[in-house]
Amino acid sequence: MQVEIQNTRKHEQRTRPGPVRWVLPALVITAWLVFGALGGGLPGKLAQVQTNDGVSFLPADAEATEVAHLQEKFAGGKIQPALVIYSRDGKLADGDSQVVADRAARIARLPGLAGPSSAPVTAPAGDAVRVIVPVSGVDGFETGKTVGKMRDIAAENLPDGLRVNVTGPAGFTADFGEVFGGIDGQLLVITAIVVVVILVLVYRSPLLPIVVLASAGLALVLSSAAVYPLARDGVLTLNGQSQGILFILVFGASTDYALLLVARYREELVDRAGSWQAIVAAVKASFESIAASAGTVILGLLCLLFSELSSNKGLGPVAAIGIAASLIASLTFLPAALALLGRAAFWPTQPNKHHKPGVWQRLAEVVGRRFRPVWIATALVLAALAALAPMLKSTGVSQTDVFLDRTDAVVGQEVLAGHFPGGAGSPVVVVVNDQVAAQVVQAAKVPGVADVTANPKVVDGKVEVDAVLQATTDSPEAKETVQRIRDAVRAVPGADAKVGGQTAIQAEVIASAERDRTVIIPIVLVVIFLVLALLLRALLAPFVLIATVVLSFAATLGVAALVFNNVFDFPGSDPSVPLYAFVFLVALGIDYNIFLMTRVREESHKSGTRAGALHALAVTGGVITSAGVVLAATFAALSVLPILFMAQIAFLVAFGVLLDTLIVRSLLVPALTLDIGRRIWWPGRLRLGER
Structure with a gap:
């Protein structure tokens, strides 16, 4: 083998390309590195x-969105209230009131507030006191910084036994900002380590992982250069979730494309x-x-533009x-x-023709001999798992369950x-017409309401009526009370009532998410079917491929239901979770079916569908499996975010x-292809070739 390598190198020297063949790649790499250096901080x-408040998730035409905009007129700007609550296990001590008043006065002087704080209100049992502080919500990043300073002041030198927490919409915004603010550090480092380890195991080379990682890093800079100005100027909504998914997708997709290209490059170097x-x-x-793989994913993601939720429209x-x-990056920098x-x-290995039949060659032989039992058994197992999918609870969770850790706002x-x-x-x-404010106050006193007050300020003939609920804002009981309030105030003649607030926002987000699942999933299936039909020049093959992936998705939901309910004991999930997963x-x-098919x-044109399918499984099995492992590992890195x-x-x-x-790409799809035979390419001309 060493002699063969030496002969190959001598032949390369005799046929070495002219200077342009290395000047062009050098210029491409230089351009990318300069771009990376200039945009590395993006x-x-x-x-x-980022925008992480509840209103940013809502549809633009939702009733709660309209109320939020009207509230800005009353308050003179966008406000997120922070609730500073002091508590003891028993009655408040004699000096606690003075401590609370002192902290409230210092907090009131902070920059970033949108008005004066409320007077301290003591709980009926005398064991807690709260102060409501209106924080400017124009910039979520600045809101988080203001709440951070507020927490520092509130907790400074407290008497023994007196505790303080900052919660409310501003408190949760700050906690989200703290979690997602470290995405560019913690998440990227973990993802990079995972990718490097897997690539070293795949390639047995220290150089290739560095090149692939550099390609992924440059792709991330390029995507950030496009997303940052769009999010800054309000063209699209970027939240912590979509930023985390962006980072993971870029690393996963870049590595997948690199694995496919490098595998083909290795084959070509042999010949x-x-x-x-x-x-x-x-x-x-x-x-x-x-390109077909990337195009399919891009079109599938852009189907999220049909969502009612602004957060989904932004993620797409x-x-x-x-x-x-x-x-x-994968088609320019990497080549x-x-x-x-x-x-x-x-290095230190060399591409060569002498290799022993591997596991994928042996698997191809097994599938080739027993293709029908293979696909039937595989389909039955997946169907059994899919039958568990209805057990997945995806009707929404309370705000305190959103965090896996007990953050300050949750406590x-x-x-x-x-x-x-x-x-x-x-x-x-x-928000109602001011002439009927008194009637609306009385009408809003439905079961589940603790207190109703009207704000005396009139703006454009409207007044704001606040109804404090007995139940927590994100509970099912609170959502039922909001519906009772809506029914009651809308019945007041001439009120033109609009109902909003945190509970209404959460209810409308859940309703929109459930609608999105019904609308977007069929659209995604149609789009992907059309892409596959154009790529494979067939109609039956795309149908088979989509059916197998949908079955795999349903099986995944079934396994997730078992794990979420019985292993992790999750309280449920957001209605958007199944949609995002889909x-x-x-x-x-x-993607992987595209790589395979x-x-x-290509091979079917040379040797027929049967031989082509078996050869494709044998030669692509390793690279596609490696790509799947990398993508799975990169997405698993999202779990570091609490x-x-x-x-x-x-x-x-x-x-x-x-x-x-x-399972699907290694067993189900090849076995089905062999059983269907050349008819898989119907109605394309390839169906007329050899089996």
Whole structure:
């Protein structure tokens, strides 16, 4: 083998390309590195343009959104109230009132407030006192900084036994900001380590992982350069969830595309004299499948634009930009780097023809002999798991369950509910015509309401009526009370009542998320079917591929239901969780089928569908499985963020990708293709070829 390698190197020297063949890659790499140096800080700046308050998730035409905008007129700007609550296990001590008054006075002088604080209110049992502080909500990043200073002042030198927490909308915004503010550090480091470890195991080379990681990092800078100004100028909504998903998608997709390109490059190096010829041939051979894969994911993500929720509408283009950036970097920087490195990229090993039949060759032989039992058994197992999917609880969770850790706002909300009416500090807001304000106040006193007051300020003939609920703002009882309030105030003649507030916001977010699942899932399926039909020049093959991925998705939901309910004991999930999981799993799951079936189609032209399917499984099995493991591992990294939504998405996508890679793409799809035979290409001309 050593003699063969030496002969190959001598042949490369005789056929070495002219200077342009290394000048062009060098220029491409230089341009990318300059861009990376100039824009390297952009991923870290994305946290400054996040919007994590509840209103930013709502549809623009929702009633609660309209009320939120009307509230800004009454308050003279966007406000997020912070509730500072002091408590003891027993009665408040004699000096506690003076301590609270002193802290309230100091907090009132903080910059970033939108008005004077309320007077301290003592709980009926005399064991707690609260102060409501209106914080400017124009900039969520600044809101978090203001609340941080507020917490420092409130907790400074407290008497023994006196505790303080800051909760309310501003408190939760600050806690979200603290969690997501570290995405560019903690999450990126963990993701990079995971990718490097897996790539070292795959390639047995120290150089290739560095090149692939550099390509992913540059793709992240490129995507951040596009997302940052769009989020800053309000063109799209960026929140902590979508930023975390963007980072993971870029690393996962970039690595997947790199694995496919490098695998083809390795094949071409065996048969071609020089690295330039090999990389050109590799790009030509893999371009269609990589571009089709990226295009499918991009179109699937853009289907989120049909969502009513602003947060979903923002995630679609944000994630699509990340995939596009990954595609660009993988087809420019990566080929240029491989062209310059040549065979040295695989050091200390060398690509060669002499290899023993591997596990994928043996698996292809097994599938080839017993394809019908394989696909029937696989489908039955997946169907059994899918039958458990209805057990997944996705009707929403309370605000205190959103965090996996007990943050200050979560603890404060529990303390508040234990000493005051549950809705204290976050009342239901009713905006009505001022002539009938008194009638509306009386009408709003429905069961479940602790107190109703009208704000005397009149703006454009409207007044604000606040109804404090007895139940906590995010409880089912509170949502039922809001509906009773709506029914009651709308019945007042001439009121033109609009009902909003935190409880109404959460109820409308859940309703919109449930609607989105019904509307967007069919749209995604139709879009992906059309892409596959164009790519494979067939109608039956796309139908089969989509059916297998949907079955895999349903099985993933079934497993998640078991794990979430019985292992992690999660309280439930947001209605958007199944939708996000569907979009990512179907789009990304189709990715691996595209990688496989484009190779099957290529080989079928040469040797028929049966031989083509078996050869494609044997030669793509390793690289596609490696890509699936990398993508699953990168999504699993989302679980380091102590947010229920992110932990659930991490499990669903990671498990679903592994299931799709190891079972669906390795067993179900090849076995079905063999059983259907050349008819899989119906109505394309390839169906007329050899079986």
